[in-house]
Amino acid sequence: MSFVGSWISFLSPSAIAKNGLSQGSCWVKFIFSAVTVTVELEMGHSAAIWDQRAAVEVTKDCNGTGQVVLHSPRGASARVSLHGGQVVSWRNDRGEELLFTSSKAMFKPPKAMRGGIPICFPQFGNRGSLEQHGFARNKIWTIDDNPPPLHPSDSKGKSFIDLLLKPSEEDLKCWPHSFEFRLRVSLTADGVLSMISRIRNINGKPFSFSFAYRTYFSVSDISEVRIEGLETLDYLDNLCQRERFTEQGDAITFESEVDRVYLSSPNVIAVLDHEKKRTYVVRKEGLPDVVVWNPWEKKSKAMVDFGDEEYKQMLCVDGAAIEKPITLRPGEEWTGRLELSVVPSSYCSEHFDSPQRSLKVKLA
Numbered sequence: 599m600s601f602v603g604s605w606i607s608f609l610s611p612s613a614i615a616k617n618g619l620s621q622g623s624c625w626v627k628f629i630f631s632a633v634t635v636t637v638e639l640e641m642g643h644s645a646a647i648w649d650q651r652a653a654v655e656v657t658k659d660c661n662g663t664g665q666v667v668l669h670s671p672r673g674a675s676a677r678v679s680l681h682g683g684q685v686v687s688w689r690n691d692r693g694e695e696l697l698f699t700s701s702k703a704m705f706k707p708p709k710a711m712r713g714g715i716p717i718c719f720p721q722f723g724n725r726g727s728l729e730q731h732g733f734a735r736n737k738i739w740t741i742d743d744n745p746p747p748l749h750p751s752d753s754k755g756k757s758f759i760d761l762l763l764k765p766s767e768e769d770l771k772c773w774p775h776s777f778e779f780r781l782r783v784s785l786t787a788d789g790v791l792s793m794i795s796r797i798r799n800i801n802g803k804p805f806s807f808s809f810a811y812r813t814y815f816s817v818s819d820i821s822e823v824r825i826e827g828l829e830t831l832d833y834l835d836n837l838c839q840r841e842r843f844t845e846q847g848d849a850i851t852f853e854s855e856v857d858r859v860y861l862s863s864p865n866v867i868a869v870l871d872h873e874k875k876r877t878y879v880v881r882k883e884g885l886p887d888v889v890v891w892n893p894w895e896k897k898s899k900a901m902v903d904f905g906d907e908e909y910k911q912m913l914c915v916d917g918a919a920i921e922k923p924i925t926l927r928p929g930e931e932w933t934g935r936l937e938l939s940v941v942p943s944s945y946c947s948e949h950f951d952s953p954q955r956s957l958k959v960k961l962a
């Protein structure tokens with residue numbers, strides 16, 4: 599289908615209804631700022647070159663929460679909820695969902711939806727006095743129309759949205775530190791998903807926090823999955839009172855519950871799904887730790903928003919800063935970046951066999 603054709607079908611009411619955008623929505627807004635589209639005709643085929651910001655849809659529903667859908671010109675998409683600033687869907691150009699969402703997930707505040715990429719801030723797990731994984735994932739974020747600039751490469755050729763979280767009076771009672779948390783979520787034409795978090799101390803005193811992009815990857819079968827890039831690292835085992843161990847295996851595979859924080863990890867990690875013949879590549883910056891979590895059978899049964907057998911279809915691999923909390927002095931800002939891409943495993947076996955050696959790709 600030509601680019602123009604696919605664009606028109608994207609705008610049609612049936613496409614909007616198919617994407618579920620009109621259901622229960624108070625309004626739908628399309629943002630096409632600074633879009634430059636060139637359509638080239640060559641040998642009877644049409645191709646599109648999309649130079650600038652691509653299509654971003656914003657939908658707001660009646661209970662005050664909303665979603666933003668990012669579209670790539672080649673058909674990939676990402677959906678971000680204002681509830682939690684949580685990425686709730688990431689699809690490739692064939693429409694395949696790459697993130698896990700539980701069939702029992704609840705999409706209503708105040709709790710984060712089980713799946714996607716909830717943000718753990720300012721606390722990870724129960725390492726502190728706040729609610730599990732901190733409050734950011736449970737709050738309503740706003741769209742930031744005028745964020746401080748990022749590097750031009752963070753915008754060029756991408757569809758993106760900027761979100762903002764500031765503490766409420768209630769948040770300040772349990773965590774008395776004023777901050778601005780800016781989140782940029784973007785999608786490249788090839789469907790690479792990026793998240794950039796900028797957290798600024800606007801308080802008169804220093805504060806410390808921990809952080810994780812809890813990333814629920816969708817996998818064919820957990821027994822067919824392995825992680826490369828964490829071998830030989832030290833980790834804290836949440837199942838053994840955070841005792842420190844050293845990883846011994848060649849790669850990480852799964853046959854029981856896992857809940858670990860790998861320390862001082864390389865900036866590129868690969869999650870290989872043999873059955874699907876695809877590999878997720880996780881690139882990160884500013885995030886020294888990697889959490890690996892799968893609840894397995896017993897814990898799955900204990901979670902109300904998670905199916906008994908669903909542990910087989912998911913794996914959390916989170917870029918994180920946990921062991922050494924980040925400290926910001928007044929006026930200082932911290933940045934943590936995550937970039938997710940997916941490649942066929944045939945490509946991976948050639949290029950990603952040893953992530954520590956060959957995946958030294960700097961984030962743009």
Ligand SMILES: O=P(O)(O)OC[C@H]1O[C@H](O)[C@H](O)[C@@H](O)[C@@H]1O
Nearest residue numbers: 723724730731836857858889891
């Ligand atoms: O159910 P959640 O609050 O999302 O937490 C899910 C899991 O996250 C972490 O990995 C914790 O160490 C686990 O103890 C917890 O069960």
